[in-house]
Amino acid sequence: MKIATYNVNGITGRLPILLKWLNLAKPDIVCLQELKAPQASFPEQAINEAGYDAIWHGQSRWNGVAILSRIGEIHETRRGLPGDPDDEQSRYIEAAVGGVLIAGLYLPNGNPRPGPKFDYKLAWMERLHAHLATLVDLKAPVVAIGDFNVIPADEDVYKPERWKDDALFAPEARAAFQKLLDQGWTDAIRHLHPDETIYSFWHYWRKSFERNAGIRIDHLLLNQAAEKRLKTADVDLRPRGWEKTSDHTPVWIELGDAPVKGKRKTR
DNA sequence: ATGCCTCGCATCGCGAGA
16 A cells, blocks of 8 residues: 655646656555645545545645545544634544554744744644544554655755754654654654665755755655554656646655464464 | 745735745
Protein backbone atom coordinates (compact mmCIF):
# COMPACT_ATOMS: atom_id res chain seq x y z
CA MET A 1 0.00 0.00 0.00
CA LYS A 2 1.48 3.28 -1.17
CA ILE A 3 0.60 6.35 0.93
CA ALA A 4 1.67 9.87 -0.01
CA THR A 5 1.45 13.45 1.19
CA TYR A 6 1.50 16.35 -1.24
CA ASN A 7 1.13 20.07 -0.58
CA VAL A 8 -0.31 21.07 -3.95
CA ASN A 9 -0.29 24.84 -3.29
CA GLY A 10 -3.71 25.44 -4.81
CA ILE A 11 -5.82 22.59 -6.19
CA THR A 12 -7.46 24.70 -8.88
CA GLY A 13 -4.35 25.95 -10.62
CA ARG A 14 -2.41 22.77 -9.91
CA LEU A 15 -5.03 20.25 -11.04
CA PRO A 16 -3.18 19.23 -14.24
CA ILE A 17 -0.03 18.67 -12.18
CA LEU A 18 -1.89 16.61 -9.60
CA LEU A 19 -3.64 14.45 -12.22
CA LYS A 20 -0.40 13.88 -14.09
CA TRP A 21 1.33 12.82 -10.90
CA LEU A 22 -1.54 10.53 -9.76
CA ASN A 23 -1.40 8.79 -13.12
CA LEU A 24 2.37 8.45 -12.94
CA ALA A 25 2.87 7.45 -9.29
CA LYS A 26 -0.45 5.69 -8.69
CA PRO A 27 -0.48 6.13 -4.91
CA ASP A 28 -3.22 4.23 -3.11
CA ILE A 29 -3.89 6.96 -0.56
CA VAL A 30 -2.92 10.63 -0.79
CA CYS A 31 -3.24 13.47 1.69
CA LEU A 32 -3.33 16.89 0.07
CA GLN A 33 -2.69 20.24 1.70
CA GLU A 34 -3.17 23.86 0.72
CA LEU A 35 -6.19 23.33 -1.49
CA LYS A 36 -6.71 27.12 -1.35
CA ALA A 37 -10.25 26.61 -2.59
CA PRO A 38 -13.73 26.84 -1.05
CA GLN A 39 -15.51 23.61 -0.19
CA ALA A 40 -17.72 23.76 -3.30
CA SER A 41 -14.80 24.30 -5.67
CA PHE A 42 -13.03 20.98 -5.10
CA PRO A 43 -12.59 19.26 -8.50
CA GLU A 44 -14.32 16.08 -7.36
CA GLN A 45 -15.29 14.89 -10.83
CA ALA A 46 -11.77 15.11 -12.23
CA ILE A 47 -10.42 13.30 -9.17
CA ASN A 48 -13.08 10.60 -9.53
CA GLU A 49 -12.30 10.19 -13.21
CA ALA A 50 -8.66 9.68 -12.25
CA GLY A 51 -9.84 6.70 -10.20
CA TYR A 52 -9.93 8.25 -6.72
CA ASP A 53 -12.57 8.77 -4.07
CA ALA A 54 -12.04 11.90 -2.00
CA ILE A 55 -13.05 13.71 1.14
CA TRP A 56 -11.92 17.27 1.71
CA HIS A 57 -12.24 20.27 3.98
CA GLY A 58 -11.93 23.42 1.94
CA GLN A 59 -11.61 27.06 2.83
CA SER A 60 -11.65 30.12 0.63
CA ARG A 61 -8.19 31.36 -0.34
CA TRP A 62 -6.11 29.54 2.26
CA ASN A 63 -5.46 26.18 3.85
CA GLY A 64 -7.65 23.20 2.93
CA VAL A 65 -6.90 19.48 3.25
CA ALA A 66 -8.09 16.32 1.50
CA ILE A 67 -7.74 12.55 1.55
CA LEU A 68 -7.83 10.60 -1.72
CA SER A 69 -8.13 6.84 -2.08
CA ARG A 70 -8.18 4.45 -5.00
CA ILE A 71 -8.46 1.34 -2.80
CA GLY A 72 -11.94 1.70 -1.44
CA GLU A 73 -14.16 3.66 0.83
CA ILE A 74 -12.89 6.55 2.93
CA HIS A 75 -14.47 6.38 6.39
CA GLU A 76 -14.11 9.88 7.78
CA THR A 77 -13.45 9.93 11.52
CA ARG A 78 -12.78 13.61 12.11
CA ARG A 79 -12.45 16.98 10.45
CA GLY A 80 -10.84 19.77 12.38
CA LEU A 81 -8.39 19.38 15.21
CA PRO A 82 -10.07 19.31 18.63
CA GLY A 83 -9.14 21.69 21.41
CA ASP A 84 -10.25 25.08 20.10
CA PRO A 85 -13.86 25.56 18.96
CA ASP A 86 -12.99 29.04 17.65
CA ASP A 87 -10.38 27.73 15.22
CA GLU A 88 -11.94 28.02 11.76
CA GLN A 89 -8.89 27.10 9.68
CA SER A 90 -9.16 23.93 7.58
CA ARG A 91 -6.03 22.10 8.57
CA TYR A 92 -6.96 18.61 9.75
CA ILE A 93 -8.87 15.67 8.31
CA GLU A 94 -8.84 12.07 9.45
CA ALA A 95 -10.22 8.83 8.01
CA ALA A 96 -9.89 5.06 8.04
CA VAL A 97 -8.96 3.65 4.64
CA GLY A 98 -8.05 0.07 3.87
CA GLY A 99 -7.43 -0.78 7.52
CA VAL A 100 -5.12 2.20 8.11
CA LEU A 101 -6.06 5.33 10.06
CA ILE A 102 -4.94 8.38 8.10
CA ALA A 103 -4.46 11.73 9.86
CA GLY A 104 -3.91 14.40 7.22
CA LEU A 105 -2.67 17.74 8.49
CA TYR A 106 -1.45 21.15 7.42
CA LEU A 107 0.37 22.65 10.35
CA PRO A 108 0.47 26.48 10.56
CA ASN A 109 3.53 28.19 9.10
CA GLY A 110 3.96 30.49 12.09
CA ASN A 111 5.90 33.34 10.52
CA PRO A 112 6.68 36.00 11.49
CA ARG A 113 8.23 34.96 14.75
CA PRO A 114 7.65 36.14 17.37
CA GLY A 115 4.02 37.14 17.00
CA PRO A 116 0.43 35.91 17.07
CA LYS A 117 0.95 33.57 14.11
CA PHE A 118 3.81 31.86 15.86
CA ASP A 119 1.72 31.60 19.03
CA TYR A 120 -1.05 30.00 16.96
CA LYS A 121 1.43 27.52 15.51
CA LEU A 122 2.67 26.43 18.93
CA ALA A 123 -0.88 26.22 20.30
CA TRP A 124 -1.86 24.12 17.28
CA MET A 125 1.06 21.79 17.92
CA GLU A 126 -0.06 21.42 21.55
CA ARG A 127 -3.52 20.44 20.32
CA LEU A 128 -2.01 18.04 17.82
CA HIS A 129 0.07 16.49 20.58
CA ALA A 130 -3.03 16.00 22.71
CA HIS A 131 -5.01 14.45 19.87
CA LEU A 132 -2.27 12.19 18.51
CA ALA A 133 -1.79 10.88 22.05
CA THR A 134 -5.20 9.23 21.60
CA LEU A 135 -4.11 7.53 18.34
CA VAL A 136 -0.50 6.47 18.80
CA ASP A 137 -1.19 3.33 20.83
CA LEU A 138 -3.91 1.92 18.61
CA LYS A 139 -3.32 -1.66 17.50
CA ALA A 140 -4.18 -0.65 13.96
CA PRO A 141 -1.63 1.16 11.81
CA VAL A 142 -1.89 4.95 12.08
CA VAL A 143 -0.08 7.45 9.88
CA ALA A 144 -0.02 11.16 10.71
CA ILE A 145 1.08 12.85 7.54
CA GLY A 146 1.20 16.20 5.84
CA ASP A 147 2.95 19.53 5.72
CA PHE A 148 4.22 19.97 9.28
CA ASN A 149 5.99 23.25 8.52
CA VAL A 150 8.80 22.11 10.81
CA ILE A 151 12.40 21.47 9.79
CA PRO A 152 13.36 18.79 12.31
CA ALA A 153 17.16 19.06 12.21
CA ASP A 154 20.19 20.75 10.65
CA GLU A 155 20.38 17.93 8.10
CA ASP A 156 16.95 18.91 6.81
CA VAL A 157 17.89 22.38 5.55
CA TYR A 158 20.49 23.51 3.02
CA LYS A 159 21.78 26.38 5.17
CA PRO A 160 20.74 26.00 8.81
CA GLU A 161 22.27 29.31 9.88
CA ARG A 162 19.94 31.21 7.55
CA TRP A 163 16.86 29.63 9.08
CA LYS A 164 17.61 29.86 12.79
CA ASP A 165 15.09 32.65 13.43
CA ASP A 166 12.44 31.29 11.08
CA ALA A 167 9.25 29.80 12.51
CA LEU A 168 9.92 26.53 10.63
CA PHE A 169 13.27 26.00 12.29
CA ALA A 170 12.74 27.80 15.60
CA PRO A 171 13.84 25.89 18.71
CA GLU A 172 10.28 25.96 20.08
CA ALA A 173 8.85 24.42 16.89
CA ARG A 174 11.54 21.78 16.69
CA ALA A 175 11.07 20.91 20.36
CA ALA A 176 7.34 20.56 19.84
CA PHE A 177 7.96 18.27 16.85
CA GLN A 178 10.39 16.19 18.90
CA LYS A 179 7.79 15.99 21.64
CA LEU A 180 5.41 14.49 19.10
CA LEU A 181 7.97 11.88 18.06
CA ASP A 182 8.57 11.08 21.72
CA GLN A 183 4.96 9.93 21.99
CA GLY A 184 6.02 6.95 19.91
CA TRP A 185 5.91 8.13 16.29
CA THR A 186 8.51 7.22 13.70
CA ASP A 187 9.62 9.73 11.07
CA ALA A 188 9.48 7.33 8.09
CA ILE A 189 12.00 9.15 5.88
CA ARG A 190 14.63 9.48 8.60
CA HIS A 191 14.01 5.93 9.79
CA LEU A 192 14.98 4.46 6.41
CA HIS A 193 17.41 7.19 5.31
CA PRO A 194 19.23 8.31 8.47
CA ASP A 195 22.08 10.14 6.71
CA GLU A 196 20.69 11.27 3.37
CA THR A 197 19.97 14.83 2.36
CA ILE A 198 16.27 14.77 1.55
CA TYR A 199 14.14 17.84 0.95
CA SER A 200 10.45 18.26 0.18
CA PHE A 201 10.19 22.01 -0.46
CA TRP A 202 12.14 24.53 -2.50
CA HIS A 203 11.32 28.23 -2.93
CA TYR A 204 10.21 29.34 -6.36
CA TRP A 205 12.80 32.04 -6.48
CA ARG A 206 16.54 32.03 -7.18
CA LYS A 207 16.40 28.64 -8.86
CA SER A 208 16.22 26.94 -5.48
CA PHE A 209 15.24 23.56 -6.88
CA GLU A 210 18.02 23.60 -9.49
CA ARG A 211 20.51 24.39 -6.72
CA ASN A 212 18.83 21.93 -4.34
CA ALA A 213 18.47 24.72 -1.79
CA GLY A 214 15.58 23.04 -0.04
CA ILE A 215 14.09 22.08 3.30
CA ARG A 216 12.33 18.96 4.58
CA ILE A 217 8.99 19.88 6.11
CA ASP A 218 6.54 17.30 4.73
CA HIS A 219 6.54 14.28 7.00
CA LEU A 220 4.99 10.85 7.47
CA LEU A 221 4.82 9.79 11.11
CA LEU A 222 4.01 6.16 11.84
CA ASN A 223 2.78 4.49 14.97
CA GLN A 224 4.31 1.16 15.91
CA ALA A 225 1.83 -0.97 13.97
CA ALA A 226 2.48 1.08 10.82
CA GLU A 227 6.23 1.11 11.32
CA LYS A 228 6.29 -2.67 11.45
CA ARG A 229 4.90 -2.70 7.91
CA LEU A 230 7.16 0.05 6.51
CA LYS A 231 8.99 -1.06 3.34
CA THR A 232 9.94 2.14 1.53
CA ALA A 233 10.00 5.89 2.18
CA ASP A 234 11.01 8.44 -0.42
CA VAL A 235 10.33 11.78 -2.06
CA ASP A 236 9.14 11.94 -5.66
CA LEU A 237 11.22 14.73 -7.16
CA ARG A 238 9.63 14.58 -10.61
CA PRO A 239 6.65 16.91 -10.08
CA ARG A 240 8.80 19.67 -8.62
CA GLY A 241 10.57 19.96 -11.97
CA TRP A 242 7.38 20.44 -13.99
CA GLU A 243 6.06 23.77 -15.27
CA LYS A 244 3.51 25.63 -13.12
CA THR A 245 4.12 23.24 -10.24
CA SER A 246 3.83 23.39 -6.47
CA ASP A 247 6.80 24.53 -4.40
CA HIS A 248 6.49 21.20 -2.51
CA THR A 249 6.98 17.73 -3.93
CA PRO A 250 5.22 14.51 -2.84
CA VAL A 251 6.63 12.33 -0.08
CA TRP A 252 5.47 8.72 0.11
CA ILE A 253 5.79 5.40 1.89
CA GLU A 254 5.06 1.81 0.99
CA LEU A 255 3.51 -0.40 3.65
CA GLY A 256 3.63 -4.17 3.35
CA ASP A 257 0.55 -6.33 3.58
CA ALA A 258 -1.21 -6.70 6.90
CA PRO A 259 -0.30 -9.85 8.81
CA VAL A 260 -2.81 -12.63 8.28
CA LYS A 261 -5.39 -12.64 11.06
CA GLY A 262 -6.19 -15.70 13.07
CA LYS A 263 -2.78 -17.21 12.58
CA ARG A 264 -1.56 -18.69 15.82
CA LYS A 265 1.85 -17.63 17.01
CA THR A 266 4.31 -20.43 17.72
CA ARG A 267 6.44 -20.18 20.80
C1' DA B 1 18.71 43.89 6.04
C1' DT B 2 15.60 42.91 2.18
C1' DG B 3 13.50 40.82 -1.82
C1' DC B 4 13.45 37.15 -4.61
C1' DC B 5 8.37 33.93 -6.95
C1' DT B 6 3.53 32.68 -7.25
C1' DC B 7 -1.15 32.45 -6.06
C1' DG B 8 -6.20 33.93 -5.30
C1' DC B 9 -9.27 37.41 -5.07
C1' DA B 10 -13.33 41.03 -1.00
C1' DT B 11 -8.33 41.59 -8.18
C1' DC B 12 -5.01 45.82 -11.06
C1' DG B 13 -2.42 45.63 -4.90
C1' DC B 14 -2.23 42.86 -1.05
C1' DG B 15 -1.60 39.10 2.12
C1' DA B 16 0.21 34.71 2.55
C1' DG B 17 3.25 31.22 1.84
C1' DA B 18 8.06 29.26 3.92
